[in-house]
Amino acid sequence: MASPSPKSPEQSEKNKQYDRQLRLWGDHGQTALENGHICLINATALGTEILKSIVLPGVGAVTIVDDNIVSDEDIGSNFFLECSSKNLNRGSEALRLVIELNPAVQGYAVQEPTDQILLDNPDFFKKFSVVIATSLSEKTIQNLSNHLWEINVPFILCRSVGFLGSFRIQLKEHAIVESHPDNEQHDLRLDVPFQTLFDYLNSFDIDSLDLKDHGHIPWIVILYKAVQKWKISNSNRWPMSRKEKNEIKAIIDQFKRLDDNGMPIYEENFEEALRAVNTALIPTFLPVKIQELLYSSSAINLTKESSPFWILCSALRTFVEAEGKGKLPVRGTLPDMTASTDHYVALQNIYRNQAAIDSEIVYRKVQEIVTQLHCDHISESEVKLFCRHAHDLHLIKGSSIVGEYQFNNTVSSYIARFLEEPDVMMVHYILLRAAEMFRSEHCRAPGEWEPESDISKLKTCVSKLLTDISCTPFPKDDHIHEMCRYGGAEIHSVSAFLGGCVAHEAIKIVTKQYKPVNNTFIYDGASTNTATFTF
Structure with missing residues (x-):
């Protein structure tokens, strides 16, 4: 979850400046960004647009590597x-003007x-959080890609030619704790309530509630009571089918107060309970993708070189097997709901306290592992952050760019499959690669x-690539x-759009929040179409 914005009027000037982004990735995400160091290779129009949206x-810091001299085309x-x-020098000149956008950023x-x-x-290159490169030769791309893969530094290769643009993200292993899923499920534990929640839910008797409380109890209580009543005549099962959930809704309707004419009185908390039946009655379980992470060899066979992510996964696994009884730690967050302040705060504290207890157990396990491994x-x-988002952990294991250039069987068959479709964006990928080959030759x-005479030469490069696959x-x-008509020129509007996209991906990698593109993005500025491919 994103952290709330700083409260006025106590927020600092820094918080005022970064207010909107703090809502996206929170204080800890901003801290990670400020500790980041980005390397840009070649301050082309695309390169500086990327840098602008990162600065x-x-x-924290940016370094431009560029030995080119500024030309009229630049x-x-x-x-x-x-x-x-x-x-x-193009790099020094671009850096001078880009850094003016935010003097707090260090530039080299x-x-x-x-x-x-x-x-x-x-x-x-070891000191950088991400290396971003534009306008490199085929040989340099492969050498740089191979080196960054070996030292495990994320690499983004970018291209912008005429109306076409692309970027390729190379990530050896990238763990995301805060993936920010579009549809985050609430962790309510109504099917397996922990003791304090069980006591709280059972402290209510809906049939004997006075008029004041009836419209102010949280919908979680209403839903829980309806399920308990339903289970009495259904072998103590948990409602799963649509028919069974409709029966729960009917019970909730029976709980409603009636007016003098025998008609149900509208109360928002009961309407919320009805709306939540389909989403809140999902049984608590250990997601398969999380189970695969916890029981992967990286989480079981820890070494001193193991990343913090795998140590946390190992500790989480022992929690699930013991104290969690097959369940992840309680998330500790509640959805908004209509309820009295006293009721809502009491319920909120119950979930928060249990989350704190669970994360403390995991923390002790982590400390034991750290002490044992001397890491x-x-x-x-x-x-705490890891436990709160344990339901949505995500791991990307990427592929090296070198594999693309060598056209191994997997890559070749993948490209060939897409090229069979008419008007597919993979054609643009081939053209951008062919333009690189042309430049190398x-x-x-x-x-x-000479645009006209270069057409046959570029066609030869395209034919070589297609033959290889x-x-x-x-x-x-x-x-x-069209590619020859571009003459290798950058169109600023295309580079500006693509630059914003690449900067966004770089920030995801540095903050380790949100899922980055995996792994290739193609943009056609003429049609405004985009596509992603995973080589």
């Missing part, structure tokens, strides 16, 4: 370069080729000098003609 929300497409920047410029850094100082400390706040973009040539050359 504005307050990333000034024409890049809003973060001035006419006075011509013939100066490195005027060396990426290949040279990989050769002379490969440890250079880094894991704070109590981290454990001819040291320029297709169409940059055992696909037939394109029936038409329209897309190839």
Whole structure:
């Protein structure tokens, strides 16, 4: 859950500046972002648009690696370069203007080729939270991808040519605790209430409630009482089918007070109980995807090098097997509901206290593991956060970009399957890859000098790629003609859109909140169509 916004008028200037994003990823997410360090390779129009959208929300530091000199083409497409920047280092000039957007961000410029850094100082990239690259050669892409995969640093490869754009996220292993699912299920435990909740729910007798309390008790109580009444004549089972849930609704209707004419009196808490029947009566269980995480080899066979995520999973597993009796820790949150303040606060405290008890047990287990392995400390706040979101943990195990360039059987069959469909976006992926191959062979973009004569050369590159994946040539050359017409130029509106998308994904990775794209995103600015592929 996102943290509430800071309360006025006590909020600091910093909180005022970041108020909207704090609602998305909370104070702890902002702290993670401020501790992040992003590396951008090549300050192209796309590169600086990405950097802009990372600097504005307050990333801790950015480093631009770029040995290129500012050209007229750069000034024409890049809003973060001035006419006075011509013939100066592109990275340094772009950094100077981007950092003006948020002086709190630290900025560094490195005027060396990426290949040279990989050769002379490969440890250079270890300090970064994410490495983002634009406008690289095929050889450099593969070398950089392979190195970042080995040192487990997330990598985002971006392309922007004419109306086409793409990015590819390379993540070796990325654990997300706060995945923020669209439809989060409430953890009410009405089928297996813990002791304090059991005592609270059974302290009410709906039939004998006075008029004052009748319309102010939480709908959770009403629903629980209806289920208990239903279970008496149904072998103590839990209602599962639609028919059985309709019977629960009928019982709730029987609980309603009647007016002098014998008609039910409208009370919001009873209407809420009726609406919640289908969503709140889901039995408490251990989700299969969470069970797979808890019993994976990474969570069982811990070492000193194990990440905090796997240590937390191991501790959580022992909790589920013992104190949890097959269930995850209580989440400790309640949905909004119509109820008196006293009733709601009392119920809220019951759930919060049980959540605190459960997370404390898990924390002790974590401390035992940390002590045994002699690894880094894991704070109590981290454990609480982990327990609160244990129902929605998510793990991405990605693939290396190098595998794409080598066209192994899995990648080839995947691409071929999509190319069989008419007007599919995979065609644009092939074109962007072919343009990279063309640049490697001819040291320029297709169409940059001679658009007409480059068409046949680019077609040859496309044919090579299609041959490698055992696909037939394109029936038409329209897309190839268009790519040559672009001449390798960046259209700022396309780069701006794609830059915002890439920055969003980078922030997800740094904050470890929300699920990033897995793993390739294609954008066609002419049709405004998008597509995602997982190689």
